[in-house]
Amino acid sequence: MAAGLPARAADSYQADIEGAPNGLGDKLAIISELMKGTREYPTSAALRRAARRDIEAFNDALKAAGYYAGSADFTLIAAEDRQKPKVVFAISPGTAFKVTEYDIIYQDQGEERPRDLNAANVKTTNAADGASLRDQQEAFLTYLWNNGYPTAAIVNRRAIANFETNEASAVFVFTSGPKATFGQPIISGTKKTDDTFVERMKTWEDGEEFERKKMTAYYDHLRQTGLFSKVDVSPGQTRESGETPILVELEERKRRTIGAGVSYSTTEGPGGRLFFEHRNILGHGENLTAELTGSQIEQSINVAVTRPLPGLGAQAFASTAFLNETTDAYDARTFEVTGGLSKRWLDERLETRGAIKLETSNVRSDGVEDRTYFVSTPLAVRWNSEDNLLDPTKGFRAAWTVTPYFGSENFTQSEITARSRIHLGKDDIVTLAARAGLAATFANSFDALPLNKRYYAGGGGSVRGYGYQEAGPLDEDFNPIGGRSRIDGAFEARVKTIKNLQFAAFIDAGSVSSESIPKFNDKFFYGYGVGVRYLTPIGPIRADIAFPIDKRESDSDFQIYIALGQPF
Structure with missing residues (x-):
């Protein structure tokens, strides 16, 4: 036909x-x-x-x-x-041929090696097209790599056709090389980095049968340290003993980074951020970061140190921070010290964290001053498959944290957050993005909960269109009183126009309650608005204007937000 x-x-x-x-x-x-x-x-x-x-x-x-x-x-x-x-x-075209037989041939000499696709768990479909045969041959090669043959290679493939029966035999030709076990890494290119640290990150035991996937995992671990601008990991020549050394060629990144950022909003005023990072301080992957942030309502300084723990596949961290807050709800000065462990799973997308934190705060409101002391043990599970920090185009981010507090008061807080986006149209001209969050506090009473431990909504990172912390209940002087629980979310549509320009329309919502668990029948506050994003190589520059729905006497007619990066 x-x-x-x-x-x-x-x-x-x-x-x-x-x-x-x-x-x-x-x-x-x-x-x-x-x-x-x-x-x-x-x-x-x-x-x-x-x-x-x-x-x-x-x-x-x-x-x-x-x-x-x-x-x-x-x-x-x-x-x-x-x-x-x-x-x-x-x-x-004639009739499509079917492959009824698969032959494995080795051109080099060697001990007994797998001779059929079934031995390598390679699925066959009897399809005779070149793409199917190529995929099957490459799958068999991967099996050889992961079962002791580091230098295995494809020589060629061919199909022998029987034109009387419309059937064919596929012939896959390889060289396997000698069977090998893992040897020691041979490391080159390091300057500040200690070679023993690089070696401890290996994903195999010496003398273990060679598996290419373990060597690839070793490469991933080295790359993810962020210490190297170049990472090359390959098997060396197999020795007479049967060991294959792993050749590791590295090139170290510059060790120091200094950066800055600025922002502005009508709710928080002008803001700025300065940060400094010093990588690989002692040659074992230790990182020191110092960050200074400031706005009219909040100023903070944070110093943190991290160190990889290759034996555990984890990372130790410690930090100290000072935070000064001047808000309509309260004024507070907080000092805290934190230490803990984190570990990543599933190709670095899943992270689990556990820590112990010591903190003290001096909180003032309406002329009353209160000093609090807490020991907390925050636990977190985070999923992050997004492809960019400032302007993610794909992926999903979610987190769940549980933090028990002991000290001046005993209570537990828990938060769940999630965000993602989808793209529509040619060249992803339309982006639909959304975020959502739930927070709860399990405490004896609302009044006993310190003001700086309550939940609030409103502002550029919450419900746009309302003042900072003001999308919630207010006292008789129109000051936020906060709550034990919170619900918030946002939806935003972004449309590309010209190459570097993107327009957005959004609606945000939030609710704060004095109850321990958020309730969806509490009063919600809604804000809506429009914005523009100018796309630059370092990330989008964002400007939004937002308006409150159901505006109260104390609410402003609109709010303006300018910052670097998408809101979510």
Whole structure:
């Protein structure tokens, strides 16, 4: 049955393909010189030469698709009555062959090695097309790599066809090299980094049978330290003892980074951030970071140190911080010291964290001063598959934290947050993004909960359109009183216009309650607005204007937010 394609014409001719099997016609049109229609062929001889070249390509494509007995031909219809000449390709595919036998051949000498695909758990489909055979051969090669043959390689492959039965035998040819075990890493290129630290990150035991996937995991661990601008890990030459040393070539990154950021909002005023990072302080992956942030309502300084623990596949961290808050709800000065462990799983996407924190705060409100002391043990589980910190285009982020507090008061807080986005249209012209969060406090009473441990909503990172902490209940002087629980969320639609410009429309919502567990029937506060994002190489510069819905006497008519990065 013929499967015709729409005629594709140049100024001097027409061309058509007939009889191509389903799914193959479009591929033939792509490789056809005449079907592209990008050149002129003013004479019949020129058209015939081009058609013969296409026939050769079509015959190769038929065999690659598993139609070993297929053939192609063409007819040139001369021009008549001022019509253009036309080339009609006739495809005679025949029957698609099936592979009924798979043979494994090794060109080098060696001990007993796997000889069939079943031994390597490689699935077969009997398809005779080149892509299927290639995938099966590469899967078998991967099996060899992961079962003791670090230097295994593909030599070639071929199919032996039986034209009487429309069946074929696939022949895969390899060299396996000697079977090997893991040897010691041989490290080069380090300057400040201690080689013993690089070696301790290996993912195998010496003398263990070689597995390429473990070597790849070792590469990933080195790359994810952030210490190196170049990482190359490969198997060396297998020794007579059967050990294969692992060659590690590294190039260290610059060890210090200094950065800054600025922001502005009508709720928090101008803001700024300065940070400094010193990597690999003692040569074992230790990182020191110092960060200073400031706005009209909040100023903080934080110093943190992290150190990898290769033996545990984890990281130790410690930090100290000072925070000064001047808000309508309270004024507070807090000092805290934290230490703990974190570990990443599932290709670094899942992180678990546990810590112990000591903190003290001096909280003042309405002329009353209160000093609090707490010991807490925050536990967190975080999932992050986003591809960019400032402007993620794919992935999902979620977190769940539980923090028991002991000291001036005993209570437990828990929070769940999530955010993601989808893209629509050609070149992802439309982005729909959303975030949501729930928070709860399990305490004896609302009044006993310190003001700086209550939940609030409102502001650039919460419900836009309302003042900082003001999307919730207020006292008689219009000051926020906070709550033991919170619900908040946002939806935003972003549309690309010109290359570096993106417009956004959004709606945010939030609710704060004095109850321990958030309730969806409490009063919600809604804000809506529009914004523009100018896309730069370091991230989008964002400017939003937002308005409160159901505006109260104390609420401003609008709020403006300017910052670096998407809101979520």
